[in-house]
Amino acid sequence: MKNVLRVSVILNLMFFSAFGQKSEPINKETTAGKLAENLNPIKTNIKMKNIGILLFNNFETLDVFGPVEIFGRLKDLYHIEFYSLEGGVITSTQNVKILTEKLSEKDQFDIFLIPGGMGTRKEVDHPQMISTISGISSLSTHVLTVCTGSALLAKTGQINGLSATSNKRSFDWVVSQGSKVNWVKKARWAVDGKYYTSSGVSAGMDMTLGFIRDIHGIDLARKIAYEIEYTWQENKEVDEFYLQDLKQN
Numbered sequence: 001m002k003n004v005l006r007v008s009v010i011l012n013l014m015f016f017s018a019f020g021q022k023s024e025p026i027n028k029e030t031t032a033g034k035l036a037e038n039l040n041p042i043k044t045n046i047k048m049k050n051i052g053i054l055l056f057n058n059f060e061t062l063d064v065f066g067p068v069e070i071f072g073r074l075k076d077l078y079h080i081e082f083y084s085l086e087g088g089v090i091t092s093t094q095n096v097k098i099l100t101e102k103l104s105e106k107d108q109f110d111i112f113l114i115p116g117g118m119g120t121r122k123e124v125d126h127p128q129m130i131s132t133i134s135g136i137s138s139l140s141t142h143v144l145t146v147c148t149g150s151a152l153l154a155k156t157g158q159i160n161g162l163s164a165t166s167n168k169r170s171f172d173w174v175v176s177q178g179s180k181v182n183w184v185k186k187a188r189w190a191v192d193g194k195y196y197t198s199s200g201v202s203a204g205m206d207m208t209l210g211f212i213r214d215i216h217g218i219d220l221a222r223k224i225a226y227e228i229e230y231t232w233q234e235n236k237e238v239d240e241f242y243l244q245d246l247k248q249n
Contacts (some may be wrong), residue, residue: 049110051080052140054133055090055100058119063146064092066205067113070212073224077216083107085129093117105135112140115204116147116167123152124177130155142194144211146204150197154178162192167200168242188239199239206233 051071053064071078084090087102114133123129134156137143145153150166151174153159160180165187167174175183184190189198189207191214198207209232213221225232233239 048076049078051078051111051113052103052107052109052136053080053082053113054103054115054136055082055084055098056119056123056129057091058093058117058122059090059115060117060147060201061092061094061096062201063115063117063149063204064113066202067144067146067208069228070205070208070224071111073227074212078111085132093119103132103136105132106139107136108139108141109136110141112136112143114143114145114149114152116145116149116151116170116200120148120151121173124155134158140194142196142211144196144198144204144207146198146207147200148174150174151177153195153197154181159192159195159197162195163187163190164192164195164197165190165199165239166197168239168244169200186239186242187237188233189236191236200241203233203239205230206236210234210236 053068055064068080071080082090082098082100083103084100085103087100089097090100091097130152133152137153137156137158143153143158145164145166147167148170150159150164151170154164154174154177157178157180159178161182163182163184164178165184168185171183171185175181182192187199188203189196189210191210196207196211198204209221209225212224213234222232
């Protein structure tokens with residue numbers, strides 16, 4: 001009998017402890033805010049960054065759309081726009097046509113991306129193009145080049161005295177456009193201050209993932225590489241293609 005009374009008392013105490021106290025009101029806004037923060041931590045405290053991509057006729061398609069695929073996975077962080085000197089439709093070497101906005105020397109971006117391709121052979125001797133690249137590069141927070149896009153950047157003098165790399169099959173030609181640059185032939189991509197330069201074609205993807213790593217951390221970079229089923233060369237110092245002897249002049 002004593003045991004029964006003891007159990008009854010314990011149950012009554014538990015009941016009043018759980019239900020006898022006044023409940024605190026639920027703040028729906030606070031709760032929703034915390035939930036949103038937990039579900040999407042990237043959105044909090046980070047301002048949207050703008051990416052300006054320079055296009056010219058006969059640019060290399062993958063030089064552009066490799067990085068675009070990667071940055072495009074972070075739609076809450078980056079806004080991408082395509083530009084050219086005159087605006088309008090620009091056509092890649094692979095005959096991909098892109099509608100672009102008109103570019104100005106006074107434009108500035110969080111990220112300014114310059115691709116390579118056969119069109120760079122013509123554009124290095126285009127004074128307005130080089131002047132525009134120079135102006136935008138000096139104003140932008142980061143400048144990224146892919147393949148022979150580094151030849152255009154080198155022609156501006158912006159990377160004199162800095163380390164850079166480029167497409168290995170066109171390396172001698174690129175070096176001739178900037179003799180004061182510290183060209184690193186073996187690198188998959190190079191970083192010097194705000195300037196990121198990469199080797200040929202697919203190296204632009206490795207560089208972009210490297211940029212994501214530098215800004216947002218290794219876990220996010222690896223997550224993106226896994227999502228797009230890409231084997232990322234994480235070591236920027238080593239380009240297994242740097243000994244190619246096939247020349248493109």
